[in-house]
Amino acid sequence: MGMISLRNAGHRAGDLLFSNLNLVIAEGDRVGLVAPNGRGKTTLLRAMAGLSELTEGEIARSRGLAMGYVPQEVPGNALSQTLTAFVGSALDAATQDAESWRVDVVLDELSIPLEFREKPLGELSGGWQRMALLARAWVTQPDALLMDEPTNHLDLGRIMMLEEWLSYAARTLPVVIASHDRAFLDATTNRTLFLRPSEQVYLPLAYSAARAELDQIDAATEAQRERDLKQAAQLRKQAAKLTNIGINSGSDLLTVKSKQLRDRAEKIETQVHEVHRDRTGLVRLGNSGAEAKVMMAFENVPIATPDGRPLFTVDKLHIFQGDRIVLLGRNGTGKSQFMRVVTDALAGSVPAGLRISPQLAPGYLDQALAWLPLDPSPLDYILHRFDEGDRRTIALLAGAGFPPDRQGKPIRTMSLGQRARLALLALRLQQPNFYLLDEPTNHLDIPGQEQLEDDIREQGATSILVTHDRAFLKAIGTRYLLIERKKLVEVDGPDRFFSEMAA
CATH class of the missing domain: 1.10.287 (Helix Hairpins)
Structure with a gap:
């Protein structure tokens, strides 16, 4: 029987990340590991996998237990390897020689297309790199599976495929999943560990029920x-x-x-027990307001690929002030190209048939955070971009989770979660009344997602959203547009689309 046992486990990395952790994870236990960014989830997973040591307590594993660990990112020195070679490198030389077929079996099991298998990982999207990491862990035939943010960069179809795969392939294994994807945790786990600095909370429930408890x-x-x-x-x-x-x-x-x-x-x-509160630095977004009723109007606007191949036409669409529009569609149907047309139009390249209110003040947040510079420090970036003054800038950054001693370090040294908080702060200071959000929750922890949901709903800002986060889009969407059969149609809600994706 495979088992992972933690006794008085804890870790300090300057601050106390967690302590007094006592639990046993046995066969059939699928544990959701939940905590804000930077609070020790990856540290604990790596220690369970035997890749690092905790500063307190001990971790014991069943004799001979083979661990499968899925990290967040492909190592930089592996990006030149083909996907097939990378997966096979998890096997020792003797196994590669005698059982090389195991790699193809796993790639087929995870439905990784043939055309991607011989490409270098560095040429593949983040989603396919994530699938390669999973395949590399699974090809070793592990007795336990540890997954760190497995849905990052995956589209909705792949997330649902992964949910189904876990339900049968890893059904009897001990599984631990660190994730901020609430819907994914609900679909794949039957226990939840809320990781806290002092008292840990471990409940025999999936995330939403555990959170309510x-x-x-x-x-x-x-x-x-x-x-x-x-x-x-x-x-x-x-x-x-x-x-x-x-x-x-x-x-x-x-x-x-x-x-x-x-x-x-x-x-x-x-x-007296102090009540735990997650303090990760939250940024409150606003709405600078507008008097216009219609913020954006489309009439016979073609949407095409960058090389000119037509995808669909927006026949007639009015986006009213306060609308929170969710764009749905399978990969390749044109969601990204629709967002590109809107982004270009907001930057001044307005196509025929599209009208934009002169009162519209845009704010843009994309999953890659590509517009965020990496060389300056957060302090220099905010100081030079916004006229807030030294003292207020320092206070704003501190409120967003950047204490003064970290405000002067280059942005490139920050985690993706920290960069997302900085991007949200910059978005707030732009004072938009129209948000264009492309996978905005990719690097946000659950408190950050919930804060963003509350802000968008309470402030009433107009929004267009593309996301694979089902909990997030259900929480904020007021209108749903579906791209199917080369048409853009308005639907009552996302559930039918979710059902079709899962079929």
Whole structure:
């Protein structure tokens, strides 16, 4: 029976990431690992895989347990390898010679097209690189599977394929999945570990049900904390009253009783549990507003590939102020090209048939964060792009999760999650009233996703969104446009499209 056991596990990397972690992950346990960016998910997965050590406690594995680990990125020195060679490199030389067929079997199992198999990884998209990482872990025939952000860069079809594959291929294995994709966690896990600096919460539920239970636990802890602090305050008030009476009357007994009350209050205060709150630095977006009713209007606007091949035509579409439009469609149907036409139009290259309100103030967030420079520091970037002044810029960056000692480091040294927060801050300072969002949640943790959802809904900004994040698009969408059979049609919601993708 395959098993991973953690005892008093914890890790410090300057700050305390997590501690007091005690649990056993056995066959059939599919654990969702949830925490904000930078709070130790990758550290814990690597330690489980035997690739690094924790600073506290111990990790034990069943004798001979073979671990399959799927990291977030392909190593830089492997990008020149073909996909097939990269997958095969997980096998020792003897196995490669005797059982090279195993590579083809796994590539077929994961439906990786033949035309990609002999291409260098560096020429493939992030999604196909992610599938190569999974294939490399699976070709070793592991007894346990550890996956770090497996849905990043995958389109919706691939995510659903991965969900189905996990349901049968890894059904009996111990599986641990670190992910910010809430719908994926709900579909693939039956347990959830909320990783926290002190008390860990491990619940035998998939993410959404576990999150609801966790909110109740935190609310109960907060209520108990308030009761305890109120009781301690009453004891101190009584102690002070007895002290005054004792001094005035000269009663030593009252003085002793007063000290006993203060000691009881102090004991209660030291045992009070702080309620955990995720503090990753959240950026609140706004809406600069507009009086125009129609922000953008299409009439017979052709959408084509960059080389001119026609995809579909937007016959007639009005985007009204406050609309939050979600664009749906299979890969290759033209979602990216539609977004390109809109982006180019907002930059001044407006095609015939497209009208844009002069009141429209655009803000753009794309999955690659390609417009974000890498050489300057966050402080230099915000200072030189926006007229906010030194002190306010430092405060804004601190509020976004960048303490002063990290504000001067080059952006290229930051994680993708940190870059996403910086991009959101820049987006906020642009003061847009129209958001163009292309896979905006790719590098955001769950608190960041929820904050973005709340901001877009509450501020009422007009939005066009392309995303594979089902929870996110359901949370903010008010209109849904589907590209199918070379037409753009409005549908009531995304569920039919999801069902067709899963079929």
